[in-house]
Amino acid sequence: MSCQADVLAFGAHADDVEIGMAASIAKWASLGKRIVICDLTEAELSSNGTVDTRKAEAQKSAGILGVAERITLQLPDRGLFMKTEYLRQITGVIRAYKPGVVFAPFHQDRHPDHGHCGNMVEEAFFSSGIRKYRSDPEKEAYKPKHLYFYMVNGFHEPDFVVDVSDFIEKKIESLKAYGSQFDLRDGAVKTPLTDGYIETVLARERIFGKELGIRYAEGFLSKKPLLVNLDVLHL
DSSP: OOSOOSEEEEESSTTHHHHHHHHHHHHHHHTTOOEEEEEEEOOTTOSSSOHHHHHHHHHHHHHHHTOSEEEEEEEOTTOOOOOHHHHHHHHHHHHHHOOSEEEEEOSOOSSHHHHHHHHHHHHHHHHHTOTTOOOSSOOOOOOOSEEEEEOSSOOOOOSEEEEOGGGHHHHHHHHHTOHHHHSOOTTOOOOGGGTTHHHHHHHHHHHHHHTTTSSOEEEEEESSOOOOOTTTTTO
């Protein structure tokens, strides 16, 4: 884990990042940006699928989107709490990849793991820049430029959006790579994900796009003001 990344996106489980920002990732990857995804858990408590299945699906999805590397920290599913050892591992990932921008799930979500993931990444984001803070693996201090939050299950007023009209099909393809989660196969149990979930996500992105007169957009949130250039204001 030594290569610098333009974007480092964290998720609690494999498929979280895709639900929130797959099309943006595909867009940035097409522009030559180096994207790294870090899943905190192996999603071992998922109602459907197995750990091995989820890993294979995650790598397939990453390939579809043009992700440079995908890693898993193997923290406990439904055990994402503010533990020093967990924060040190997340901090170590940030320091190792030295990303320009970090993304994490927005803290308001029906699944507690998503919110906990976002809060833990925010803590690690801050600790990463503290010179005397020890991380695992031990790396020198590094402060990324920005931390932004994507939506998983929630629908919130975004602070900014990314036009993904030309990459929405990539998002659909990446989500369909998780057949164990979104398809109601023989032996599977019904979950919110098997009940038209992908269509719901696309509807959200369509609404965000419609606000700006474009087809599709993915929305993000920020805890600090965004710097806007004059060309954005059409001045």
